[in-house]
Amino acid sequence: MASTxxxxxxxxxxxxxxxxxxxxxxxxxxxxxxxxxxxxxxxxELADRRDPLTGLLGRDGYTTKARQIADRYGDSALVVFVDLDHFKEINDGPGGHAAGDRVLAATATRLTAWAGSRGAVGRLGGDEFAVAVRIGPARRELRLAQLTQLLAQPVQVEDGVQVDVAASIGAASPEVLGTTDLSMLQRAADAAMYSGKHTGRAVLAGPQHATVPSINGRRAGRPGTNSLGQAA
Incomplete structure (x- = not known):
């Protein structure tokens, strides 16, 4: 308050x-x-921070760019969650964690190529990844099928040994859910991913997937996890 x-x-x-x-x-x-x-x-600096193993965006950087993509492209935006299947078996196998690291790096390279230069790809932690990209409704099914095939290709590790890999994929779009809110899209993509776990196909979320309870974008109470969606 001014005084005289x-x-x-x-x-x-x-x-x-x-x-x-x-x-x-x-x-x-x-x-x-x-x-x-x-x-x-x-x-x-926090937004630009990269995962040292894969070179992908961290959670904060990915979230910032994914929100921009959702807001900018609306119904043509797509949020994708990816979880590697049986990854623990790779880490516990003959190649150990070195083989697991190779698989993570290869997955990051494949996701980046699939998303293109204008997409956002992040490593959320462990063997969990997220992608935000512009893909119109007419091309969505084809592009998700291509991603499924791409991630299912074997990865070569040390001494020329090839490791079989597979991934569970869930996707969510504002066009289906009626919202560009990133938290809602991520919740639905996460729920869709786990509803199609180990099926070998990508699942596009419907309105029912958006109602699954979650904490910080991860499903709560999932078998084998704690309340934060972390392995128990």
Missing amino acids: VRVQAPSGNRALFITTLAVPLTGWTVHAVSLHRKLTVARR
Whole structure:
């Protein structure tokens, strides 16, 4: 709230008094601007942070770009969740975690190629991935079938050994669900993915998938997981 100060003093002293009042205000303004800039830079760095193994966006960076795609393309947007099947068996196999890392890196490369340069691909953690991309309703079924085939190709690990892989895929579109809200789309894609687990086909979410309870975009109470959707 502004206040008026009446000072009976020569004009030179009055100018000195007013200047003295202005110095602290100027200092706080500079500090606030500097803090805002630092926060902006920190947010950008967080959004651009990459997963060191796959080179994909982390959860925060993916979420930012996926939300932009959903808002921009509306009914032509598609959110896809991918979970590798039997990944623990690969890690526990002869090739160990090195083989598992090769499979994760190969999956990231395949998802990136499928999504194209304008899509957003992120690793949510472990063997879970997410993609946001522009695919119109007329091409959606074909493109999801192509993704299923692409992710099912064997991956070559050390010494030329090939590992069989498979993935469960769930997708959600604003055109079907009637919303561009990313949280709703992710919830539905996640539920669709688990409804088609180990079937070898991608499942496009319907309105019923959007009502499945979830926490942080992961289904709650799923067998073998805790309340955060993490392996128990």
